[in-house]
Amino acid sequence: MLTDAATSANTTESANRSAMTSWLAVISVMMGIFSIVTTEILPIGLLTSIGSSFTISDGMAGLMMTMPGFLAALSAPLVTAATARIDRRLMLCAFILLLAVANFLAAAASGYWLVLISRVMVGITIGGFWSIGAGLASRLVPAESVGRATAVIFSAVPLGSVLGVPLGTFIGDATSWRMAFVVMGVLAVAVFLALLMVVPPLPPEQATRLSVLGGMIRSVSTRFALATTFLIVLAHFGAYTYINPFLEQVTGASPGLITVSLFIYGAAGIIGNFVAGSRAARCPRATFAVAAAMISTATLLLPVLGQSRAGAIALLVVWGMAYGAVPVCSQTWFAKAAPHAPEASSVMFTATFQATISFGALAGGVIVDRSSPSTVMTFGGVTAALMVLVAWRSHLIHGK
Numbered sequence: 001m002l003t004d005a006a007t008s009a010n011t012t013e014s015a016n017r018s019a020m021t022s023w024l025a026v027i028s029v030m031m032g033i034f035s036i037v038t039t040e041i042l043p044i045g046l047l048t049s050i051g052s053s054f055t056i057s058d059g060m061a062g063l064m065m066t067m068p069g070f071l072a073a074l075s076a077p078l079v080t081a082a083t084a085r086i087d088r089r090l091m092l093c094a095f096i097l098l099l100a101v102a103n104f105l106a107a108a109a110s111g112y113w114l115v116l117i118s119r120v121m122v123g124i125t126i127g128g129f130w131s132i133g134a135g136l137a138s139r140l141v142p143a144e145s146v147g148r149a150t151a152v153i154f155s156a157v158p159l160g161s162v163l164g165v166p167l168g169t170f171i172g173d174a175t176s177w178r179m180a181f182v183v184m185g186v187l188a189v190a191v192f193l194a195l196l197m198v199v200p201p202l203p204p205e206q207a208t209r210l211s212v213l214g215g216m217i218r219s220v221s222t223r224f225a226l227a228t229t230f231l232i233v234l235a236h237f238g239a240y241t242y243i244n245p246f247l248e249q250v251t252g253a254s255p256g257l258i259t260v261s262l263f264i265y266g267a268a269g270i271i272g273n274f275v276a277g278s279r280a281a282r283c284p285r286a287t288f289a290v291a292a293a294m295i296s297t298a299t300l301l302l303p304v305l306g307q308s309r310a311g312a313i314a315l316l317v318v319w320g321m322a323y324g325a326v327p328v329c330s331q332t333w334f335a336k337a338a339p340h341a342p343e344a345s346s347v348m349f350t351a352t353f354q355a356t357i358s359f360g361a362l363a364g365g366v367i368v369d370r371s372s373p374s375t376v377m378t379f380g381g382v383t384a385a386l387m388v389l390v391a392w393r394s395h396l397i398h399g400k
Contacts, residue, residue, distance in 0.1 A: 021198060025140045026149045028194040029133045032096050033156035035187050036126055038164025039103060040068050040357075042184065045169030045262060046177040047244050053177065054112040058245050059369035062361050064119050065241050069358025071123025072130070076351040079124065080131045088132050088202035089195065095129040096192045103185035107178045126354055134331055135346035139202060151277030151328060158269025158324040166262040173255050216348055221337040224394040228285075229330045229352045231387035232292050236323055237360035238367075239299050239380030243316075246373035250303070251312045261313055265320035272324025280325070280332045288329040289391035292384045294322035300381030303374035327353070 043050060043064040051061035083091050102121035109115045137149035168180040216222045247253040247261060272291070279287045298319035305311030330353065334345040367376045 021200075022141050023149075024194075024198040025200065026137065026152055028191065028198050029092070029136055029140070030153045030156045031191050032092060032129060032195065033133055033153060034159050034164065035096070035184065035191050036099060036122075036129055037157050037160030038168065039099060039122055039181075039184050039188075040126060041065070041160060041165055042168045042180060044241055044244060045165045045259075046172045046180060047242075048248070049172055049177045050115070054115075056112060057369055058242065059365035062241055062365035062368075063116060065237065065361035066358040066365070067116055067119035068123035068126055069354045069356070069361065071120050072126035073351045073355030073358070075124045075127030076131045076347050076354065079128045080347050083128070084204055086204070088136070088204060089199045091132055092129060092199065093192055093195050095125045095132075096188055096195060099125040099129075100185045100188035100192065103181045103188060107181035107185065123354070127350060130350040130354075131347040134349060135335070136202070140199075147277065147281050150331075151274055154277070154328045154331065155270060155273050157327045158266055158273045158320070160266075163263075163266065166259045166266065169255075169259045169262065173259070216338050216341065216344060219337055221394075222334065222348065224390070225330065225333040225337055226348075226352050228288060228292075228333070228387050228391050228394070229349070230356050231383055231390060232288070232295065232326055232330075233353055233356035234360040234363070235292070235295060235299070235380040235383035235387065236326065237357045238364040238383065239377050240319075240323075241361045241364050242368045242373050242376050245368065246302070246306065246377065247312060249373055251306055251309055253309060253312070257309065261316055264313055265316040268317045268320030269324035272321035273328060275321075276325030277328050280329045284329050284333040284336065285391050285394050287325060288333065289388050291322040291325040291329060292387040292391065294318050296381045296384035296388065298322065298381075299377045299384065302377040306377070 043061065047058060047061050047064075050064070051058055054061075098121055102118040102125065105121070106115050106118040109118065133153065137146045137153060141149045164184075168184070171180040171183060217226075243262075244258060247258050253261065276287050276291065298315040302312065302315050305315060331346070331349050334349040338345045338348075364376045364379070367379055
């Protein structure tokens with residue numbers, strides 16, 4: 001009896017320890033994506049100060065957003081396929097170390113060209129780490145916890161907005177923009193150590209070949225996922241990349257108020273991420289369309305209502321909640337389109353998402369240099385409205 005009781009207690013303790021380790025692994029992957037997302041969009045909050053440092057325009061400074069996206073789109077399929085037979089934990093560690101080097105290089109850059117080189121390294125990291133990490137939930141936790149673990153991993157996106165960008169902006173205002181990149185480099189090193197300690201060995205289960213990706217594109221559902229993701233990410237980053245100049249020039253906000261506004265935006269994004277997490281699992285198309293409609297409404301109204309501080313903050317809350325739902329809806333849609341190839345669906349999601357981030361930042365940069373930040377917001381609103389129409393068309397064909 002005592003032996004049986006002791007055995008049962010040991011089994012329970014082992015299960016608890018195993019469950020704790022599994023969730024620590026999920027959190028470490030989430031922190032990896034958080035550090036990547038924050039590094040990628042950090043220039044949004046520092047755009048004007050970096051531009052002033054190197055005497056370049058806001059549109060030229062926007063290349064810091066364009067470079068990582070294009071490189072991530074290329075590296076997602078190529079690097080994932082080239083490393084398909086290597087343990088996925090080792091690849092996660094390698095990519096996060098590359099991120100640390102990129103941040104330290106940006107902090108020490110003597111010229112803008114070195115900053116752009118560091119952004120190339122960030123792009124390679126995004127393509128590799130996201131493609132592997134975005135679909136890892138099913139390998140880290142039991143089947144009944146996969147949905148919750150996926151939401152935790154993707155909470156890194158709004159967390160990057162609620163904590164990363166405003167905190168980076170605050171550090172940049174208090175010290176210099178270079179110190180913000182130093183802090184991100186230190187965080188990347190800490191995540192590297194966490195990945196080594198808590199993520200188990202992850203031998204590849206199925207090699208992700210380029211031919212598999214080609215087969216996915218032939219699926220009608222995948223093509224709809226590509227179209228909707230392209231439109232909503234184009235709308236969001238075409239406008240959000242230049243939110244700092246908008247708040248400065250149109251709203252007349254001080255640096256401190258801009259930081260607070262970005263914190264509020266990000267907090268709304270976290271709420272949107274978790275609210276959409278469960279709903280996206282059941283009906284990703286409808287949830288995606290609602291998020292796009294909210295982004296369209298917020299960005300179209302910003303040039304008018306955003307002239308007041310209260311109006312700008314209220315619309316940023318709506319925008320933040322909506323965008324918090326976008327990554328999890330997009331990833332879920334891609335995963336449902338190809339349930340037999342989870343890593344391939346993550347590669348497709350990452351490549352589409354990142355390519356469009358860079359294209360959106362580039363398009364927004366051209367618009368803001370030739371017109372005004374208000375025009376960029378209108379561009380985002382119209383593009384998001386087009387996404388709603390495409391999602392509705394897919395809903396009529398496929399249902400949920």
